[in-house]
Amino acid sequence: MLSVKNLHAGYGKVKVLHGISIDVPKGSVVTLIGSNGAGKTTTMRAISGMIRPSAGEITMGVGASAKRIDALDSHRIARLGLAHSPEGRRVFATMSVTDNLILGAFARLTWARPRGDVNADLERAIELFPRLKERRHQLAGTLSGGEQQMLAMARAIMLNPELVLLDEPSMGLAPILVEEVFRIIENLKGQGVTMLLVEQFAAAALNVADYGYVMENGRIAAHGPALQLRNDPSVKAAYLGTSH
Structure with missing residues (x-):
């Protein structure tokens, strides 16, 4: 790979x-x-x-x-x-959680990658990172550090990446x-990511x-x-x- x-x-x-x-x-x-x-x-x-x-x-x-x-x-x-969840999170602070996630799928939305069902993947990402579910309309910059980290990881997954x-x-x-971050990594591993x-x-x-x-x-x-x-x-x- x-x-x-x-x-x-x-x-x-x-x-x-x-x-x-x-x-x-x-x-x-x-x-x-x-x-x-x-x-x-x-x-x-x-x-x-x-x-x-x-x-x-x-x-x-x-x-x-x-x-x-x-x-x-x-x-x-x-x-x-290839999706990169970088050191320091680097979320788009003035955009909502949902819009940050949709940006993760930008290459799919422009057909640079196979599109698939972006809306379904958005819902799956929210379910995988439950702390984001109740904050999906909140500005990313108002999230806690841990929530921003989860958002950065979820945004990477929205590319539907190979790696x-x-x-x-x-x-x-x-x-x-x-512990929660590593639980999510274990979950992703179980899905073959x-x-x-x-x-x-x-x-x-x-x-x-x-x-x-x-x-x-x-x-x-x-x-x-x-x-x-x-x-x-x-x-x-x-x-x-x-x-x-």
Whole structure:
């Protein structure tokens, strides 16, 4: 589904990624864990076209339909079915919850992607994120931080994507809301949604993921099945702590 090979990227003269390679098979949940500044968010931005890689290949798709996306603009990548729920939520504060969700389906409404039943998907998104249901007509900027995070995730799902990038979905949330976010991720996984997850709570991420990559200083330091990483003494000591 997603293949990243020898990816180099950064910001101007500041090089952040130094030749990373990751794979996200269709229907799986893969997580990137690591300390702040390791390059996780830069990886997500390079994949979704928010920044242009300086070297390497990013391919999305299966079999003969696979296509290189590392030279494409972000709106063209979205049309291919990649949805990005970014760090910091970035909802449209002066628009209603419903209008934010409809914007998530913009590529479908303009026939850049298969349209399907947008209204039915809107109702399903509201049901999946019940905190949004009673606030569907409320301005997004008046929502709590946790509700805005759920809106950002629901908006990504409205693309009817092939792949979802979730960048720090639990950042800044109270523990009870963190649990709800991961319950929703589990639900999406059960529906077969392919996800690449960046998450500060490494233990929770590895509990929901099928496979994991550990990033250090812009490089992949370790990778393997999530269960294997959860039981790795060095990963436990560095990232899981007492929450494991």
